[in-house]
Every structure is written in C-alpha cells, then in structure tokens.
Amino acid sequence: MTRDDALALDATDPLAPLRDQFALPPGTIYLDGNSLGVLPKTTAARVAEVVTGEWGTGLIVSWNRAGWITLPQRVGDKIARLVGAAPGELVAADSTSVNLYKVLAAALDIVRADAPQRRRILSERSNFPTDLYIAEALAAERGFELVLLDTPEAIPAALDESAAVLMLTHVNYRSGRMHDMAALTRAAHAAGALTIWDLAHSAGAVPLDLNAAGADFAIGCGYKYLNGGPGAPAFVWAHARHVERFRQPLAGWMGHAAPFEFTPGYRPAAGIARYLCGTPAILALAALECGVDSVLAAEPLGGLAALRAKSLALTRLFADEVRARCPQLRLVSPETEAERGSQVCLAPRDEPALAYAVVQALIARGVVGDFRAPDILRFGFTPLYLRHVDAFDAAVQLAEVLASGEWRRPEFNQRQAVT
Amino acid sequence: MTRDDALALDATDPLAPLRDQFALPPGTIYLDGNSLGVLPKTTAARVAEVVTGEWGTGLIVSWNRAGWITLPQRVGDKIARLVGAAPGELVAADSTSVNLYKVLAAALDIVRADAPQRRRILSERSNFPTDLYIAEALAAERGFELVLLDTPEAIPAALDESAAVLMLTHVNYRSGRMHDMAALTRAAHAAGALTIWDLAHSAGAVPLDLNAAGADFAIGCGYKYLNGGPGAPAFVWAHARHVERFRQPLAGWMGHAAPFEFTPGYRPAAGIARYLCGTPAILALAALECGVDSVLAAEPLGGLAALRAKSLALTRLFADEVRARCPQLRLVSPETEAERGSQVCLAPRDEPALAYAVVQALIARGVVGDFRAPDILRFGFTPLYLRHVDAFDAAVQLAEVLASGEWRRPEFNQRQAVT
Numbered sequence: 001m002t003r004d005d006a007l008a009l010d011a012t013d014p015l016a017p018l019r020d021q022f023a024l025p026p027g028t029i030y031l032d033g034n035s036l037g038v039l040p041k042t043t044a045a046r047v048a049e050v051v052t053g054e055w056g057t058g059l060i061v062s063w064n065r066a067g068w069i070t071l072p073q074r075v076g077d078k079i080a081r082l083v084g085a086a087p088g089e090l091v092a093a094d095s096t097s098v099n100l101y102k103v104l105a106a107a108l109d110i111v112r113a114d115a116p117q118r119r120r121i122l123s124e125r126s127n128f129p130t131d132l133y134i135a136e137a138l139a140a141e142r143g144f145e146l147v148l149l150d151t152p153e154a155i156p157a158a159l160d161e162s163a164a165v166l167m168l169t170h171v172n173y174r175s176g177r178m179h180d181m182a183a184l185t186r187a188a189h190a191a192g193a194l195t196i197w198d199l200a201h202s203a204g205a206v207p208l209d210l211n212a213a214g215a216d217f218a219i220g221c222g223y224k225y226l227n228g229g230p231g232a233p234a235f236v237w238a239h240a241r242h243v244e245r246f247r248q249p250l251a252g253w254m255g256h257a258a259p260f261e262f263t264p265g266y267r268p269a270a271g272i273a274r275y276l277c278g279t280p281a282i283l284a285l286a287a288l289e290c291g292v293d294s295v296l297a298a299e300p301l302g303g304l305a306a307l308r309a310k311s312l313a314l315t316r317l318f319a320d321e322v323r324a325r326c327p328q329l330r331l332v333s334p335e336t337e338a339e340r341g342s343q344v345c346l347a348p349r350d351e352p353a354l355a356y357a358v359v360q361a362l363i364a365r366g367v368v369g370d371f372r373a374p375d376i377l378r379f380g381f382t383p384l385y386l387r388h389v390d391a392f393d394a395a396v397q398l399a400e401v402l403a404s405g406e407w408r409r410p411e412f413n414q415r416q417a418v419t
Numbered sequence: 420m421t422r423d424d425a426l427a428l429d430a431t432d433p434l435a436p437l438r439d440q441f442a443l444p445p446g447t448i449y450l451d452g453n454s455l456g457v458l459p460k461t462t463a464a465r466v467a468e469v470v471t472g473e474w475g476t477g478l479i480v481s482w483n484r485a486g487w488i489t490l491p492q493r494v495g496d497k498i499a500r501l502v503g504a505a506p507g508e509l510v511a512a513d514s515t516s517v518n519l520y521k522v523l524a525a526a527l528d529i530v531r532a533d534a535p536q537r538r539r540i541l542s543e544r545s546n547f548p549t550d551l552y553i554a555e556a557l558a559a560e561r562g563f564e565l566v567l568l569d570t571p572e573a574i575p576a577a578l579d580e581s582a583a584v585l586m587l588t589h590v591n592y593r594s595g596r597m598h599d600m601a602a603l604t605r606a607a608h609a610a611g612a613l614t615i616w617d618l619a620h621s622a623g624a625v626p627l628d629l630n631a632a633g634a635d636f637a638i639g640c641g642y643k644y645l646n647g648g649p650g651a652p653a654f655v656w657a658h659a660r661h662v663e664r665f666r667q668p669l670a671g672w673m674g675h676a677a678p679f680e681f682t683p684g685y686r687p688a689a690g691i692a693r694y695l696c697g698t699p700a701i702l703a704l705a706a707l708e709c710g711v712d713s714v715l716a717a718e719p720l721g722g723l724a725a726l727r728a729k730s731l732a733l734t735r736l737f738a739d740e741v742r743a744r745c746p747q748l749r750l751v752s753p754e755t756e757a758e759r760g761s762q763v764c765l766a767p768r769d770e771p772a773l774a775y776a777v778v779q780a781l782i783a784r785g786v787v788g789d790f791r792a793p794d795i796l797r798f799g800f801t802p803l804y805l806r807h808v809d810a811f812d813a814a815v816q817l818a819e820v821l822a823s824g825e826w827r828r829p830e831f832n833q834r835q836a837v838t
Contacts, residue, residue, distance in 0.1 A: 023475045032479045039475035044467060047702065051466055055648055056442045056458035060451045060787060063837035068649060070836070095697025097671030098517060125683050130672035130697065133685040137670035141560075148683060174681075223698070229474055230487055230701035251556035252516030253549035260838045262593075262792050264544050264567060266552040278514020278549065279642070282649035283466065284703050368479060373681050417489075418482035419679045 001317065006392040015301055015310050019385045021294050022227075029390045029397075031369045034173075034201055034343050034380030037227030043290040050286040071285045072233075072254075072276055078292045079226070079235050082304065083199060083218065084209030090237040091272050092288060093280065096200060096221045097130045098250065099236040102275055103217035104138050104167065106238060106246040107194045111164040112142075113245075115192060118164035121146045122155065122193070128173045131198055135167060152177065155184065159191035166193050170208075171201035171341030174372045176333040178206065178341045182213040189214065200224060203235075204295040205311065205342040205382070207304040216242055225342070225382060227291030233284050236275045243271055252277030294384065310383035311342040314391045318344050318379065321395030328354065328402050332376060346377040354402075356419065360412035361401045367394050371419050420736065425811040434720055434729050438804045440713050441646075448809045448816075450788045453592075453620055453762050453799030456646030462709040469705040490704045491652075491673075491695055497711045498645070498654050501723065502618060502637065503628030509656040510691050511707060512699065515619060515640045516549045517669065518655040521694050522636035523557050523586065525657060525665040526613045530583040531561075532664075534611060537583035540565045541574065541612070547592045550617055554586060571596065574603065578610035585612050589627075590620035590760030593791050595752040597625065597760045601632040608633065619643060622654075623714040624730065624761040624801070626723040635661055644761070644801060646710030652703050655694045662690055671696030713803065729802035730761040733810045737763050737798065740814030747773065747821050751795060765796045773821075775838065779831035780820045786813050790838050 010016060023039045024030065030038055054062040063069050076091040083090070093099070104121070111118050121135055125148040132148070139146040149158055159166065166188040171178045181197060188195045194216040202208055204225030210218050216239050222232030238246065248268060253259040254276035257267040268274035298307055319331055322344070332345040348354040352375040359371040369379040381391065401407050429435060442458045443449065449457055473481040482488050494511040502509070512518070523540070530537050540554055544567040551567070558565040568577055578585065585607040590597045600616060607614045613635040621627055623644030629637050635658050641651030657665065667687060672678040673695035676686045687693040717726055738750055741763070751764040767773040771794040778790040788798040800810065820826050 023471070025476045025478065028478075030478060036474075036479045038478065039470065044470045044475070047466060047470055048463060051458065051463045051648070051706070052442070055455075056463070057444045059444065059447075059449060059457065060455045060789065061782065062649070064835045094513070094517070095671065095700075097673075097697035098513070098669060101669055127683075128672075129675070129678070129681050129683060132683050133670040133672060133675065136685050137666070137668050141668060229470070230481070231698045231703075232700070234697070247556070249556050249560060250517060250520055251552040252514065253547075253552060254516075256548070256552065259548070260792065260836075262548050264546075264548060264551050266555050278516035278653070279650045281514075281652070281700055281703050283706055284650075284700050287470070287702055363480065370479065373679065416483045417679075418487075 001321065001392065003389065003392055006317065006388040009388040013310065015298065015306060015383060018298055019387065021297060022385045024385060028366045028368060029394050031367065031379040031381065031394060033382030034224050035370055036223055036230055037225060037291060037382065038385060040227055040290045040294040042293070043229065043287050046290050047283060047287050050283055068280065068282050071282060072280050073273070075285055075289045075292060076235060078289065078296060079203065082208065082295060083203055083237065084211050085237050086211065089240065089272055090235055091276055092222065092233045092235045092285060093276050094234060096198070096219055096234040097134055099219040099234050100131055100134045100198065101138060102236060102248065102250060103196050103219055103238065104135060104165065105249045106242065107165045107196060107217060108138070108142055108144060109247055110194060110242060110245055115164070118162060118192065119144050120162045121165045121167055122149060122158050122163055123167045124149050124152065126172055126174060127169050128198065128200065131167065131169060152179065156187055159187055159193055161192065163191055163193040165196060167196040169198040169200060171206065173201055174345060174376050174378070176341045176343040176345050178339050181215065185213045185215050201341055206308050210237060215239060222288045222291065225295070226288065227294050228288030229284065229291065232288045232291065233281055238272060238275065246274060248274050250277040254278060254280065298384065307383045311381055312337050314381040314383060314386055314388065315340060315342065315344050317388055318381065318391040318395050321392060322346060322398060325395060325399035326402055342382065343378060343380045347375050354407060356415065357407040357412040358401055361407040362397060364412070365397050365401070367397045373419065420740065420811065422808065422811055425736065425807040428807040432729065434717065434725060434802060437717055438806070440716060441804045443804060447785045447787060448813050450786065450798040450800065450813060452801030453643050454789050455642055455649055456644060456710060456801065457804060459646055459709045459713040461712070462648065462706050465709050466702060466706050469702055487699065487701050490701060491699050492692070494704055494708045494711060495654060497708065497715060498622065501627065501714060502622055502656065503630050504656050505630065508659065508691055509654055510695055511641065511652045511654045511704060512695050513653060515617070515638055515653040516553055518638040518653050519550055519553045519617065520557060521655060521667065521669060522615050522638055522657065523554060523584065524668045525661065526584045526615060526636060527557065527561055527563060528666055529613060529661060529664055534583070537581060537611065538563050539581045540584045540586055541568060541577050541582055542586045543568050543571065545591055545593060546588050547617065547619065550586065550588060571598065575606055578606055578612055580611065582610055582612040584615060586615040588617040588619060590625065592620055593764060593795050593797070595760045595762040595764050597758050600634065604632045604634050620760055625727050629656060634658060641707045641710065644714070645707065646713050647707030648703065648710065651707045651710065652700055657691060657694065665693060667693050669696040673697060673699065717803065726802045730800055731756050733800040733802060733805055733807065734759060734761065734763050736807055737800065737810040737814050740811060741765060741817060744814060744818035745821055761801065762797060762799045766794050773826060775834065776826040776831040777820055780826040781816060784816050784820070786816045792838065
C-alpha cells in the first residue's frame with residue numbers, strides 16, 4: 001500500500017461526502033472518535049437557536065411549543081434506528097452509568113420474581129470500569145454476586161443455573177474486541193439468564209439489531225460515535241417483553257404516568273418513558289440530536305452496513321501499515337475482523353512506558369489517539385469522517401515517532417488528569 | 420401605591436443594574452423564574468465557545484486543557500457561596516432527582532449503621548412530587564417507611580424515636596411557604612434524625628447557610644433561580660461530618676478515587692467527588708456556570724441579603740395590589756414574610772377552573788406565570804431581573820384578565836402537555 005493507493009480508495013469512496021458534515025480542525029487526524037466524537041457543523045447553530053430562541057425568547061412555553069418535553073423520546077427514536085430498536089422503545093437521558101443502574105435494577109427485579117435462586121451477575125474483568133462499579137454496588141445492595149470473567153471464552157461455561165444476568169460491553173473499550181451479540185444472547189437465554197448490552201463503543205459504529213438478537217436490555221453513550229458532545233446524554237432501551245416489569249429505583253417525575261398532575265404517589269409511565277428520571281437536559285439533548293443526525297445521514301448511502309465496511313477497511317489498512325512499520329508494537333485488537341470493533345489497539349512489545357508517551361508525541365503532531373492504562377495505544381476509526389489516507393498517514397507518523405525517539409522527551413512523559 | 424410610586428422605587432433600587440445582565444424578551448413580564456430562569460447575556464457566547472472552540476477545535480484534549488474534568492467542582496464551588504457551604508463541599512451534577520437518591524441513600528446508610536431501629540422518612544404531602552417518588556422507591560427497596568405529613572405544624576410531633584430522616588423542600592413549590600431550616604434541623608437533631616434539604620426554590624433566591632444550620636445533606640436545582648437553562652445540572656452537598664460515610668449506589672467512574680487507572684474495583688474518591696457518577700455534561704455545566712455567575716454578580720451589592728429584601732418588596736407589592744384589585748382570588752402564600760419564599764401563589768375563591776385559564780390569558784398578554792394543579796396561579800419574583808413596576812403591572816393585568824372575562828375564551832382552556 002502506498003499513499004497514492006490510499007488516496008485512490010478515497011476518490012472512489014461512496015461515503016466520502018459524509019466527511020463534509022463535520023467541523024474537523026485543520027491539520028489534525030482525529031482517531032479518538034471513540035472517546036469524544038467530533039463536532040457536526042450543524043450543532044453550533046442548533047445549540048445557539050435553543051439557547052437564544054427557545055430558551056431566551058420562548059422561555060417556559062418552549063416546554064410545549066419547542067417540544068422540549070418529548071425531546072428524550074424524539075432523540076431516542078432516532079437512536080433506535082441505529083441499534084435495531086423500534087420507535088418508542090428507547091429514550092435519551094442521564095449518563096451511561098445511571099442508565100446501567102436502571103437496567104440492571106430492572107433485570108434483578110425480574111430475576112427476583114422469576115428465578116430467585118439465580119444470584120450471579122456475570123461480566124468481564126476487562127469491561128469498562130464504570131459498568132463494574134455500578135454492578136458491584138447494586139449487587140452488594142441487593143444480595144447478588146458480581147462474577148468477573150478473565151476471557152470472553154470463559155463466558156459459556158459460566159452460564160449455569162446460578163447465572164442471573166450477563167452484562168457485557170459489546171465492543172471492549174481497551175481491546176476493541178467485539179462480542180457476537182446474537183450468539184451470546186442465545187446462550188444466556190438457553191441458560192436462563194438475562195442480557196444487558198452496553199453499546200458505548202458500538203452505537204453508530206457497527207450494525208446492531210437488538211430486537212433480532214432478542215436482547216433484554218441495552219444502554220449506550222451519546223458522546224462517542226454518536227457525536228453528541230462532551231458528556232452528552234446517554235440512552236436506554238428495554239425489550240418490549242420486559243419494559244413494563246420495571247420498578248424504577250430512580251423514580252423521578254419524568255418517568256411518572258402524569259408528571260403534571262403533581263400527585264404524591266408514584267405511578268410509572270407506560271413503556272420506556274418510565275426509565276426517565278429528572279427534567280431533561282435540553283441543551284445537551286439538542287446537541288446530541290445533531291450528532292445522531294450526522295450518523296443517520298449515512299442511511300441513503302447504505303447506513304451502518306456501509307459504514308462498517310469502510311471501518312474495517314480503515315482498521316485493516318492501519319493495522320497492516322503498523323505491522324509493517326512499527327516492530328516495537330503488537331496488535332491488541334483481534335485479527336479476525338468479525339471480532340473487531342471500529343478501533344485498533346496496540347501495545348509495546350518490550351517497553352510499557354512507551355505507550356503513554358507515544359500517544360502524547362502523536363497528539364503534538366496532530367494525530368490524536370488516546371492512552372488507556374496500563375499500556376494501550378488506542379486509535380478509533382470513525383468512518384463517517386475519516387479517510388483512507390488518514391489511516392495511512394497516522395501509521396507513518398506513528399512509525400516516525402518511534403523511529404526518531406521523540407517520544408522520550410520529558411513533556412511527553414508527564415501524566416495529566418485525564419489520560 | 421400608584422405606578423409612579425413603583426417607578427420611583429426602581430429609580431433608587433441599588434440592585435437595578437443587575438437586570439442588564441439578562442436577555443429579557445421585550446414586552447414580557449417574566450414571573451416564572453422559579454420554573455425556568457431567564458437567559459444571561461453571557462451564556463450564548465460562552466456555550467458557543469465551548470461548542471466551537473473547546474469541543475470543535477480542542478476535542479479530547481479539552482478534558483485537561485479547558486478544565487472540563489473539574490467543571491463539576493468549579494461550578495459547585497460557586498454555588499457553595501450561595502448556600503453557605505465551603506469550597507470543595509458541593510458539586511454540580513446529574514438531576515435533582517438523581518441527587519436526592521444519592522443523599523437519601525447516604526442518610527439511610529448512616530441510620531442503618533448508627534440507629535437501625537429508626538425506620539421512618541418524614542416529609543410533607545405537599546413536597547414536590549419527584550422528591551416523594553424517589554423517597555417512596557428507596558424506602559420500599561431498603562425497608563423504610565415514608566410518612567407524609569399534612570401540615571408543617573405536624574413536623575415537630577412526628578420527630579420521635581422512629582424518625583430516621585426529615586426530608587423537606589425549603590420553599591414549597593406550590594405555596595411558596597418557607598421553612599425555618601435552622602430551627603427544624605435543631606429539632607430533627609434533638610430527636611436523633613438527619614435532615615435533607617431540597618433547595619430547588621431557595622438557592623439564588625433567599626439567604627442560606629447550610630453549615631451554620633448544621634444541615635446534614637442538601638440538593639438543589641440549576642435551572643430556576645440559578646438561571647442555568649432548561650434541564651441544567653443540579654447540585655449536591657453533604658456536611659463534612661457525613662461526606663465520607665457514603666457508599667455511592669450510583670457508583671459511576673467519576674466518583675472513583677482514580678477514574679483513569681481503569682481498575683475493576685470501586686474505590687470512592689475523597690470528599691464530595693464521590694457523589695459524582697457519570698461523565699460530566701460539559702455544555703450544560705458551562706451554561707449553568709454563566710447562570711450562577713449572574714447571581715454572584717449581586718455579591719458586591721449586598722448579595723443574597725439584598726436580593727431577599729428586594730424579593731420581599733416585590734412579593735409584598737404584588738400581593739397588596741392583587742388583594743386590592745382581584746376579589747376573585749385569595750393568597751395561598753404565607754402572609755408572614757419570614758415564611759414566604761420568592762413567589763406569590765394565588766387560588767380562586769369560588770371557581771377552580773379559572774386558575775389554569777387565567778394563567779394562559781396572562782401569558783397571551785406577556786405576563787408569564789404558571790399553573791400548578793389543581794388550582795394554583797403561581798408567580799415567581801426573581802429580584803435579579805424584576806422591577807417594582809413589573810410587579811405592579813402584573814397585578815393590573817391580572818385584574819384586567821379577571822374583570823374582562825377574557826380568560827373564558829376556549830383557547831385559554833385547552834390543557835397542554837406541560838402546565
């Protein structure tokens with residue numbers, strides 16, 4: 001592969017026009033859309049309209065007139081199209097952590113009613129920590145046991161008569177390894193367990209079909225591949241067979257059947273609305289809607305299937321070039337493409353401290369990836385706005401940082417608050 | 420009182436210049452700042468800078484460089500100055516409902532350890548419903564009983580050996596009645612109970628001193644008198660003697676001692692940071708900071724003591740004029756000023772259906788209050804941006820709507836989603 005080969009791929013890429021939706025900073029190759037998606041060009045004007053027009057001028061009447069009160073549902077219906085959910089099945093609200101608390105509580109409610117002898121919540125030790133922390137706390141409060149498996153291969157054997165819930169992140173945040181949602185959901189159900197899928201690194205990046213998989217619950221993040229902005233609201237979905245079996249622990253008024261009757265007793269709303277809690281974050285939801293729209297713009301061009309094909313082409317290109325140019329690094333992400341999310345993770349073969357510093361040196365060159373403790377160099381490939389030549393150039397720059405030794409400079413070795 | 424008298428009061432009002440901080444829609448008298456505060460002039464530019472500059476250009480490095488990662492604390496320290504809390508004692512995060520869940524869980528943890536025979540959570544039937552719903556759910560989950568008192572006068576007698584927690588909203592959302600925080604906290608402590616104060620209708624409106632009152636926990640709202648925008652993040656405070664006794668049920672990664680070590684086991688952060696949960700909502704926090712700054716701008720002019728004096732002058736003026744001009748209405752808010760928050764609530768003497776329609780007819784005239792079921796006309800008086808002449812004119816318009824019968828028009832009697 002030469003740089004001209006990469007440029008030739010871009011010239012015939014049917015998804016190439018989608019890049020123009022984004023306000024990409026000049027001189028930057030942004031490989032961190034799996035941490036914070038880039039800014040869609042529509043967002044600034046839309047947020048300004050919400051601030052100045054809907055809030056500033058419309059004030060309180062915007063709850064009705066601007067449709068604020070149903071914004072969690074409106075944005076939720078759009079996200080539903082990206083994850084294989086039906087309209088009315090998904091809402092955008094709160095954070096991923098808070099939403100996990102809701103769905104895990106819902107799943108434990110169901111287990112408590114239907115199979116009280118099942119006491120184990122299964123997950124992976126390598127799952128994103130916030131998921132494990134939430135599960136650890138809720139398991140302790142409700143008398144369940146959180147069991148952490150060391151490898152994905154250990155999951156089937158752990159699905160026994162003690163298993164209550166299988167709680168997995170679909171694409172691992174560090175390794176980029178992707179689970180087979182349909183197969184694992186079948187295995188869990190065959191064993192009598194429920195499934196919770198965290199789609200933080202999947203929604204907007206890989207094709208998903210929650211209903212076809214028969215998944216039980218799902219949550220996901222608004223600020224990664226959905227381009228919703230820093231700390232954007234997250235989302236929550238429950239399968240129709242479960243959605244109304246849920247006694248909301250975070251029983252805020254927005255999940256009430258009639259919040260504006262102001263009655264002292266809680267009566268849950270029908271359907272997914274009962275998973276809402278407090279007053280919706282309107283500015284943040286408006287920004288998230290622009291981000292989701294930027295992904296939906298791919299629908300006429302083949303949607304997530306086309307995005308997935310391009311994502312695999314990008315990760316393949318980058319991994320191949322790194323393999324050829326960077327003998328100091330090994331590939332952590334799966335070689336098998338069916339198991340790879342939209343990211344490539346690398347680790348030093350010999351010198352673990354290299355990982356953090358190389359990422360900083362690359363950022364200084366305008367190639368933005370991130371470091372994940374203890375020794376992972378993580379590069380996300382968002383096919384909406386990345387080109388083949390970006391993947392090629394990033395590999396070349398990575399090789400140069402390693403070969404030149406510039407990563408050894410002190411300024412690239414000082415840890416910051418957020419890594 | 421004549422209109423010229425009101426104008427004369429405005430001409431000598433030392434707080435009058437604060438009004439210029441706000442983008443008030445022309446032709447509107449906005450008496451709903453206790454539902455949604457108005458837009459500060461600084462907010463649009465600040466939010467645009469965060470969207471376009473910090474997010475769009477800075478992207479992921481803004482977590483460090485723009486200080487996003489400590490924004491909950493930075494905004495929290497500013498709110499602390501308005502509620503009598505010390506720096507480092509308060510964070511801005513999540514919704515009021517979610518924060519109530521945290522502090523009620525914290526209080527129940529302490530009771531479980533120190534006084535397990537105490538099983539009653541005391542509140543008022545007239546408390547804001549979301550507080551009651553959250554408490555009802557948590558009480559059921561943890562084996563406590565939520566006891567709702569019908570009048571404030573019933574509180575002292577209910578503080579007996581069964582009382583675990585006294586959970587009150589400082590200023591009642593419907594009636595505007597304000598509790599004596601210090602006296603009730605003393606009474607609760609004398610009886611062996613903990614206190615939780617919801618400051619939704621107090622923070623930024625009336626002087627507060629959480630530490631002087633010896634309160635145990637407090638929460639509050641960012642989108643009312645703090646002018647943070649629709650669905651702004653809320654805040655949470657815990658007294659220093661309790662803050663680290665808390666096992667966070669919503670154990671998200673931002674409350675972890677070292678979130679970026681990505682370790683699988685939860686270890687709570689020191690101090691109030693453990694009350695954080697998911698990734699902070701940066702756009703919303705940036706808007707909230709502008710709103711809080713708009714209240715802090717009163718500090719050189721006497722701060723909340725001065726704002727309180729003006730608020731009482733405004734509510735007195737409005738109540739007096741309504742009493743003189745609107746025989747169809749009675750005052751629901753307390754006559755005693757020490758018991759009155761920053762709002763005036765009225766109810767029809769004879770015809771309950773009048774309440775909703777009159778509010779709509781007033782909105783059509785540019786006088787924005789709100790209706791609270793079943794029959795309350797609610798008018799909030801934010802002394803930061805309201806003038807004496809606004810209070811006078813609002814009373815005159817209210818009298819005209821009643822005298823003319825225009826509120827009987829069909830368009831003012833059609834209920835909307837949000838009332």
